[in-house]
Amino acid sequence: MQLSEQEIIRREKLSKLKELGINPYPANLFAVDHTSKQIKADFEEGKKVVVAGRLMSSRIQGKASFAEIQDSEGRIQVYINRDEICTGEDKTLYNEVFKKLIDLGDIIGIEGELFVTQVGEKTLRAKKLTLLSKSLRPLPLPKTDADGQIFDAFTDPELRYRMRYVDLVVNPIIKETFVKRTKLFNAMREYFNQAGYMEVETPVLQPIPGGAAARPFITHHNSLDMPLYMRIANELYLKRLIVGGFDGVYEFSKNFRNEGMDRTHNPEFTVMEIYVAYKDYNWMMNFTENLLEHCALAVNGNTETVFGDHKINFKAPFKRVTMADSIKEFTGFDITGKSEDEIRVAALSMGIPVNETMGKGKLIDEIFGEKCEGNYIQPTFITDYPIEMSPLTKVHRDNPELTERFELMVCGKEVANAYSELNDPIDQRERFESQMALSERGDDEAMFIDQDFLRALEYGMPPTSGLGIGMDRLIMFLTNNPSIQEVLFFPQMRLEKTTPSIELSDEEKEIVAILVKNENKLALSDLKEQSGLSGKKWDKAMKSLAQHHLTTVITEDDVKKVVYQA
DSSP states (O other): OOOOHHHHHHHHHHHHHHHTTOOSSOOSOOOOOOOHHHHHHTOOTTOEEEEEEEEEEEEEETTEEEEEEEETTEEEEEEEEHHHHOOSSOOHIIIIIIIIIOOTTOEEEEEEEEEEOTTOOEEEEEEEEEEEEOOSSOOOOOEEOTTOOEESOOOOHHHHHHTHHHHHHHOTTHHHHHHHHHHHHHHHHHHHHHTTOEEOOOOSEESSOOSSSOOOOEEEETTTTEEEEEOSOOHHHHHHHHHTTOSEEEEEEEEEOOSOOBTTBOSEEEEEEEEEETOOHHHHHHHHHHHHHHHHHHHHSSSEEEETTEEEEOOSOOEEEEHHHHHHHHHSOOOTTOOHHHHHHHHHHTTOOOOTTOOHHHHHHHHHHHHTGGGOOSOEEEEOOBGGGOTTBOBOSSOTTBBSEEEEEETTEEEEEEEEBOOOHHHHHHHHHHHHHHHHTTOTTSOOOOHHHHHHHHTOOOOEEEEEEEHHHHHHHHHTOSSGGGGSSSOOOOOOOSSOOOOOOHHHHHHHHHHHHTTTEEEHHHHHHHHTOOHHHHHHHHHHHHHTTSEEEEEETTEEEEEEOO
């Protein structure tokens, strides 16, 4: 493992701590009784408290120092006096451990009492200091100059997503998004539970990827010697439970789709699906708009939220527009009664790329996606989808060419999808067979035939309405985050490059050339002298080489030497 100069120094400090008999990773419980937020909210001068957190700053002033520690709820200032934490003759804990061996990023525990400084800062006076965990890598802490300009901020998206644990420490405002995400899930559960619906779990590994039109991830079960698919949807299992006698079931489901990635799609995502017996899609529209109003209030305390340049209002009721009326409004083309070929020609005339593998439903979906959905900023229900687009949906009671389905659009994106569920087993079989025909034409997102689900329907499923909500997208809108990666703790990433191509500056090349000439090792002072670089250029070049793990600084016979690691 190639270590930077800072990492080597921290490991040396780790060894010195152990030599002093201090365990840098103690196993015993540390009895924290207050958080920084609780201290500030219920502050009493002289009150005794025990806190723990990460050391984020320190100002050492001889026999006394000020420091700042960060816990799960914020930061608190700590005053550390040598004679108060070292009451006897031995001052090692302050002079050696705190001043020299504890670094920013280390996790420490403080026992002490509260007071207010002369400048009015609520502060904890340390009576006892305990090292709880030694940090072996320096945090990328931002710095602010005298003009208020911030340098070295940890803002690179790829690094933030890849190292979310660092992101949460140095950019604590990020945590608020995930706190709100949990509030959303809790609010939704509360709403369903009060209505008497039951939270359930269904299989993630499935013999048939059903419930949606999507490309699945495929794996193999060795013991059963059979292929299995990662769940693309949980719909068909939840409807089996309605057949079994539950009146209302819901699940927060991790789904997996082997498709593209962009700012609104991740291959692993979270969906909430709920199914309620003896209801239809009209009831579900009312239920959905009231549910989302409830959730917006729970998350933000208001039905209004800002997303980019738009102010969105989740106050019920929401606008309702049929699919046919939407397409006609934005393209002038009426899909009603049109054949597959007529719709394909129309799509091509609109400049929409389509091909022969696409059936009527997918062609309509492409037209709507390209020309219509981006126009719906405020929450809007798009209703009454053509039958070819909805293989699991009941035929419309007034028009056999349509289905009783709606999607909720917000800021041009689908957030929810709902049906009056198809419960006619003969009709359902014919729809599945139509999907199989599309698969044979080359549509790799067409549905499989689930024979067991058809068998369940043949035992009789009551009239039912179902709803699916994309939880990741919904929390994006409620927290003003334009990228799905911002609302996932650990979004999917490409494998980290282990040997990146490094382009060196002229100064860095000069330093490397000197090291190579001296068999890859040279005293730090000699290297600096031979390079002839000014202080600023020298510091910049050495810092860059260390960050790229090309050089490290070691100590041999009390002499600091630079080692080149080609």
